[in-house]
Amino acid sequence: xxxxxxxxxxxxxxxxxxxxxxxxxxxxxxxxxxxxxxxxxxxxxxxxxxxxxxxxxxxxxxxxxxxxxxxxxxxxxxxxxxxxxxxxxxxxxxxxxxxxxxxxxxxx
Numbered sequence: 001x002x003x004x005x006x007x008x009x010x011x012x013x014x015x016x017x018x019x020x021x022x023x024x025x026x027x028x029x030x031x032x033x034x035x036x037x038x039x040x041x042x043x044x045x046x047x048x049x050x051x052x053x054x055x056x057x058x059x060x061x062x063x064x065x066x067x068x069x070x071x072x073x074x075x076x077x078x079x080x081x082x083x084x085x086x087x088x089x090x091x092x093x094x095x096x097x098x099x100x101x102x103x104x105x106x107x108x
Contacts, residue, residue, distance in 0.1 A: 038092045042092070067095070072090065
């Protein structure tokens with residue numbers, strides 16, 4: 001597989017936030033995956049490189065095994081008689097190599 005180099009400025013903006021929910025913690029425990037909210041134009045190789053760059057430290061390197069990306073449709077909402085819609089967004093399921101984890105409570 002070709003190693004693609006991305007600018008560090010681009011990689012710092014790809015990951016928007018971790019998705020911390022009941023489903024997210026279940027998936028983290030059972031499948032060693034972490035869920036992130038990512039930019040709408042992010043690609044799988046960019047997400048992989050961004051996670052390895054942002055969460056890998058000199059003494060402890062994070063290695064990503066695979067990435068799955070899901071487009072989430074925005075919910076329909078009503079404001080009185082007017083109907084609207086929330087924005088569509090994209091989330092990424094990042095599968096880490098066995099024995100590795102990202103702890104968001106300790107990162108802050």
